[in-house]
Amino acid sequence: MGAALKRDLPQAHRSDEDALAALLNLVGGDMEACNDTILARMDSPVTLIPELATHIIAAGGKRLRPLLTLATSRLCGYPGDRGGKRHIQLAACVEFIHTATLLHDDVVDASDLRRGSASANAVFGSKAAVLVGDFLFARAFQLMVEDGSQEVLAILSRAAATIAEGEVLQLTTQNDLSTSEANYLNVVEGKTAALFAAACEVSGVVAECSARLTRALGNFGRSLGIAFQLVDDALDYAADQNTLGKVVGDDFREGKITLPVLIAHAGADETERRFWQRTVERLEQKPDDLRQALALIEKHHAIERTLDRAAQFAHSAKRALSEFPESELREALWNAADYTVCRAR
């Protein structure tokens, strides 16, 4: 990432939050109600469960996925005058699925940091993190069962299976520089975009939209999710740790194959290829290797090109929204798609 790009980060990051703040504003008290549901439903007589869950859920995070459920529901006119609460319960369900996968991700990656704080596995041990993840996953299913819609259940249970498939696929591409960009995108679609898509698609069901509009919501979520993950993967080679609560170089240290590395490797000369093989495939890393990796990423414009791809997906997301009539909410969702990418520019 160029120095200019880096200088721009703090402001872009603020804009990102502005876009989300506008969305939050438009969903009124729904996010507060969703937070109440989350707190109430993560409770258990087994006190370690709410203790650990509070650590990861209540400690923050942007609540991006439940926000999408709440906002797209309203975009479709739900609950309108009927005062329904289904979107709130489903938003909580989506956040529980997300949190369960975060807990298991951190165990799998042996990460010590999450959102700038100690991860749950670092504080409570990886055993507890695995099992509380299972609890939250099961609780998510209870929430969707309570909704009672067969269609909602099909969407969310399929998404849960797809997420797990994406995570396993990611494991098999790890340390493998021959991973194709298509397979990398399969990983991203599974581990990230499937839940974004489901979070939006259920709104169409709850609001009794047409099949066409419900599909459009799913496409919006899927494209937005891919854009979001591409930016995340770019930030792993660029982010300011203090600003974003992310450790730069985590993916590099684990030998995770992401688009910035694939781009830099595709354009590499013989010496550079040997560098990537040693560091990312064989994980033989020396103290100065991350700096060298960042230099190669910059040399091949790998961040900019990753962000360009992200911008294409953000564009697709916006196009999917064009099926809906103009409204403040559509505008805010549109901006959220833009700022997903801008947070890194």
Added chain:
Amino acid sequence: MGAALKRDLPQAHRSDEDALAALLNLVGGDMEACNDTILARMDSPVTLIPELATHIIAAGGKRLRPLLTLATSRLCGYPGDRGGKRHIQLAACVEFIHTATLLHDDVVDASDLRRGSASANAVFGSKAAVLVGDFLFARAFQLMVEDGSQEVLAILSRAAATIAEGEVLQLTTQNDLSTSEANYLNVVEGKTAALFAAACEVSGVVAECSARLTRALGNFGRSLGIAFQLVDDALDYAADQNTLGKVVGDDFREGKITLPVLIAHAGADETERRFWQRTVERLEQKPDDLRQALALIEKHHAIERTLDRAAQFAHSAKRALSEFPESELREALWNAADYTVCRAR
């Protein structure tokens, strides 16, 4: 466990299998159909998933839980002449939930053996075991969603949450000799009996039994599950590793608090109490400690007394069945309850 008890094991174990064989016989081709469903539904384009799942699912195991679903369905007259297949799909669902918890258990316990063979985490790594467990869990939910019954969904999703609660509770009692027998039973009810109960209770729903009979099925499964786990915990201090594919002393080495230890500790003199504190609470174990633990377990008749408790629960299980009219199937389920305990006598 006394020498006489140990000598009896091989034959008792055969009887156990005879009881299950009789049940298998009575469910006709249903178990084969269930196995076909299991194999078909654990498939995925992400090849590591069927590879790992085959390792744990196809490698055997008694299929006790799905067998209970199949047998109790028939006990209730399902499918009768209607040729329904719901019990087969739900039996597969139950086995998937069980397998997912096994995968996560082995990661949490860092076990290298499962059913006498290398565990999935030992062969494929614990990352893959966590994530494939998540996949099987999600796939189980897809299977139950396809069933379409709101009542079935409520029973199985509640069971999944209860299992996770039981597992977390077990984690908090680990290395804690002040655990009460009541709390130990809470762990057993959660981690084992909840799924046994759900596996039977769904049959009542599918067969459209009365609420009273459906509850009786749940009680049968719950009591049987508790008996089963108590015997399992007894065998951990008594089993012949070659016969049962279980490593003797696993629970001891991990400092897991089970009834045999609670009984031996309750009757311990000062020296013995210090032994348990050092080995099970502080996990400071020396090569000869397992032998000493087994001697103390025998001195306090802790195996026999654990099996007596198991027999009480097996009796409750049989009593729950008395709500049903006499039939070959009721007899076979009755015998299965008896032999659950006899396998260790």
